[in-house]
Amino acid sequence: MTIEVQLDLKSGVPFYRQIIDRVKSSIATGELGPGDRLPTVRQLAVDLKINPNTVSRAYTELELTGLVETQMGSGTYVGQVEVEQDDMERRRILDQICQEFLSRASSHGFTLDDILDNLQQRKSR
Amino acid sequence: MTIEVQLDLKSGVPFYRQIIDRVKSSIATGELGPGDRLPTVRQLAVDLKINPNTVSRAYTELELTGLVETQMGSGTYVGQVEVEQDDMERRRILDQICQEFLSRASSHGFTLDDILDNLQQRKSR
């Protein structure tokens, strides 16, 4: 299983950032799990029609944050997710980022239902 | 009636683009209508704690697309032309912010299910 990445050329979001976001959200949805291999740097560069360095930069940042692991000469793989912290703290953080997210979405005129629809679709992929 | 803009400092989306998106969305949802006045460049720059040039750039781009009109010495106003934000555009934006949201949540070890639970609870409140 691997992922398909699509760049939004009009969004103004840096390509490498879009790749990072795509990988991270794939991990969140379970689309990618520990041990899964990411597309090779060169292959993804070809697919997206961008420079390999840009893909490499995205992968490097993902590795620095511990989400993926790189094996030289072999490829890049999703790392073991280590989740810790006490439950209360986790709930608080989740509440906070959800709140900020809703705030941002509503400033664009989206409702909670719009959001739930969008997220649900990602689940069934 | 005027709008309140909030910048997401961490999203990686350029400030001027966030401002543009915010104004566009406001017009699309009717929050802003023809003739409504936008905040002055200076005022918005102060509020957002960013460089006036950045606001200016956003306004300039909005003017180029005909969405707003600047009257020298008076201010910037929403144009008379009713511009419907097409569905594709709205969907693109929703997709983008949902993806960035998932990405951020994933960095904290949350899954899509964690998020859906949290958001569902807000719905029933």
Add this chain to the structure above:
Amino acid sequence: MTIEVQLDLKSGVPFYRQIIDRVKSSIATGELGPGDRLPTVRQLAVDLKINPNTVSRAYTELELTGLVETQMGSGTYVGQVEVEQDDMERRRILDQICQEFLSRASSHGFTLDDILDNLQQRKSR
């Protein structure tokens, strides 16, 4: 106060890594403190006679790890150091990295005294 960086061309250690190490160790010795400004990307590139991208890469990684903060259009600054964890855990970690360090040094024929001399010199700088 700023720092002086010297590259070891023969070591085989990547330039960007050497810069990172230099900044980090400067923070450890107190040579650099919170709020201190790092050399600009371009200036350091000129000083070291390397490409600005290489310096930029080092600074980017330092920012990702939270050690420095970048203010667009202004420069790069040493961040606030946040140290937490309980004392026992910290002692354990320090012991471990000291042990590994001594092991590596001794494999090169260096004694504890050699090391202490070298480190003491850094203190008086």
Add this chain to the structure above:
Amino acid sequence: MTIEVQLDLKSGVPFYRQIIDRVKSSIATGELGPGDRLPTVRQLAVDLKINPNTVSRAYTELELTGLVETQMGSGTYVGQVEVEQDDMERRRILDQICQEFLSRASSHGFTLDDILDNLQQRKSR
């Protein structure tokens, strides 16, 4: 008599360079003398869990500098020429590993004083 090589996976120093440095140091300190046999390429590769090509490369470079001699089908031996590792070279290596050590410690929030305390204690033991 042969030597034991330990790789520092996180230092960023290329494996082949670490091997070279290790051998050089061993010769300089007398740990290895003229005629002593180095581990075979294959054996060392297995021990270090790295690619034989990497070991081979290190040995090749050592041979080019005349420090070791390879006898086809027999093995690799420390050369007859007594090569003193000059002081500058030793100092460079010590500086490098001390800097990397400080860098790593700094990432964990430790200061030079923390380290000196820890090392001093080991001295009095």
Add this chain to the structure above:
DNA sequence: GTGGTCTAGACCACA
């Protein structure tokens, strides 16, 4: 084949 490092140089965002 894989990823990693570095360069030269362009253009953008921001102060």
Add this chain to the structure above:
DNA sequence: GTGGTCTAGACCACG
């Protein structure tokens, strides 16, 4: 002026 993004292309380390 500052840093950020991207490209094109070279060369290295490793499997």
